[in-house]
Amino acid sequence: MEAKTKDLWVFVETNQDGSAKNVGIELLSPGKMMAEKQGGSLAAVVIGCHVDAAVQAAATHGADKVYVVDGEEYAHYTTDAYTIALCALVEKYGPTSMLIGATNNGRDLGPRVSCRLEGGLTADCTALDIDEEDGKVAWTRPAFGGNLMATIKCPNNFPQIGTVRPGVFKKCEETEAKAEIIREDIHVPADKIRTQVLELIKEMGDENVDLEGAEIIVSGGRGVGGPEGFAPVKALAEVLGATVGASRAAVDSGWISHAHQVGQTGKTVGPKLYIACGISGAIQHLAGMSGSDVIVAINKDPDAPIFDVADYGVVGNLFEVLPVLTEEIKKARA
Template sequence: MAVTVDKEQCIGCSACISACPFGAIVMEAGKASITIACTMCGACVDTCPVNAIAKAAEQTTAGMNKADYKDVWVFIEQAEGQVKSVSYELLGEGRKLADAMGQKLAGVLIGEQVEPLAREVFAAGADKVFLVEGPEFKTYSTDGYTAVFTDLIHAYKPSVILLGATNDGRDLGPRVACRVGTGLTADCTNLGIDEETGLVAWTRPAFGGNIMATILCPEHRPQMGTVRPKVFKRPEQDFSRTGELIRAAGRVKSQDIRTKLIELIKVCTAACNLEEAEIIVAGGRGMCKPENFVLIEELANVLGGAVGASRAVIDAGWKPHPHQVGQTGKTVGPKVYFACGISGAIQHVAGMSSSDIVIAINKDADAPIFKVADYGIVGDVMEVLPALIDEFKKVKQAG
């Protein structure tokens, strides 16, 4: 901990407890004690009337031996006994980075009874798997996972850490980066090695997607970043591969985790599970009104796909945000992407350009979407969609 309590000097007045905005101080045997929830903000330091609390000086750049930091780590996100697709995508890209740097690739697997998933991680390219198991890690928690991940970094010193730009990854990444005193590049869409410095080159959209910024982290380790799902292809798994399984003990106790999962309510059905969908039918402002989205939904249902939407549709309230594809929505990479009544603004294209096949339907022959489409239909979407639905239904019935 960077914030410490001198037990001999502490008088047990409890003034620091009310001063802590994160509830990270408790009384033990009449003395103040700092828990893992501490964010090192230092709010308690000035409150102590006897100066028993101190904040240790942060590690300076000069004190960090960057040569001690090696290997590429990937945070393995898992739920309900399955590794999420973004983790496989990052293992594939992490493998390339590790080979280019002459280092090893490791997966960090945290959860309850998740050891069987290590085989999946090795098959996707990892040389090592750091395994932390316990009932307190059954579901993701900010407190528990942050403490475990931070301890692993301090103990094993990785050079690079990749996390998915998911709800959990976006929560965990910044907090861990703050704890270990390094930077974090968020929402990356490309990774590479800078030829001049040998550092990881993190590329992400900036200024509303109008430019692509490349960011380096030259003075601090580890180099950390979150990467959007579906910007990289999932690698083929080789189940003949094996690796080193490193079991690490977590110091987290259930009482250290301040949030408890009461109930899991799934509000997103398969129709808006865009990240995992192989077929996406997306609609834009060209659908004219929300009632017309029934055609988008019907085509998606016939094809067994998911329903997507442009930002204009979301802003108009026609569809909820989980359906949004684009710069401020989800990045997707299905086998087939239908763009129906979507003009093709750069922000939308940034979220679906990695699709294998793009089929565009628009009555404007000069719409930008046709520049990225593999197949284009110039026509009124309200006439084209019913015809497509009928034809696909006939094919399914004949098959």
């Protein structure tokens, strides 16, 4: 389809209580920059049930407009209802480009919408920009197992759509809400929704791990040596009020559950502090945590690649370093 405006849209996914998920608010930050380069406005799209909190969050984090679709049929995410609603909005207003968080729902919604609109989609992006020569979105994502970064364009169909990993961008500062709120009355008949949500299971086993929302993460890698090796990692995390993370090597070895995995095939995170313990720093892991504000690496190999991205490094055995660090933090807080 043809674009009717130069606007850039950000799909703001919502929680069950009607609040906005972090990734949608995070994407308003690069969205603002990209919309200005495109010569259009930044619009947030909120679909859900009783979503005033999400609308307010979008309005105070940089959106010029907020398109709102609110109805009982959107109380739980379903592919059919959300696709119909989002496609109806796109066909009516015609944005040039659209960003969607690469969450479980976003990874389902993005391809369905792009296929229905006969456009392209670039998945799991980690960097975004507008090409100054042609004004098209330059989507950057890991390729070939994370061994290189590819920049992709979909220049012939609109809107240009991409899914972006949570935690890649930081939220902009909250300001006074000045956004235009546009409410659309779009309802989807029950017979058009082919799936029904029977139960929501929020936890994986006995764990509920929020890596993407964590301000401090302490991660263990192959160097912990086994499941018991996570004991000092967890002890340090406890005194710091941190979340426990892990590299793919530790997860693949069965030492800790996949819910803790950071990296290209896990979660992309951007905490204020990331402590990597016994993690060598494979490019796949770095792709998931290099956006952290401060990175501390603890590894007995002085040539480990993790030290190339670390702000602070300790060359030493993690089983000697972590207990001392944990005790010193306890003393400082006593």
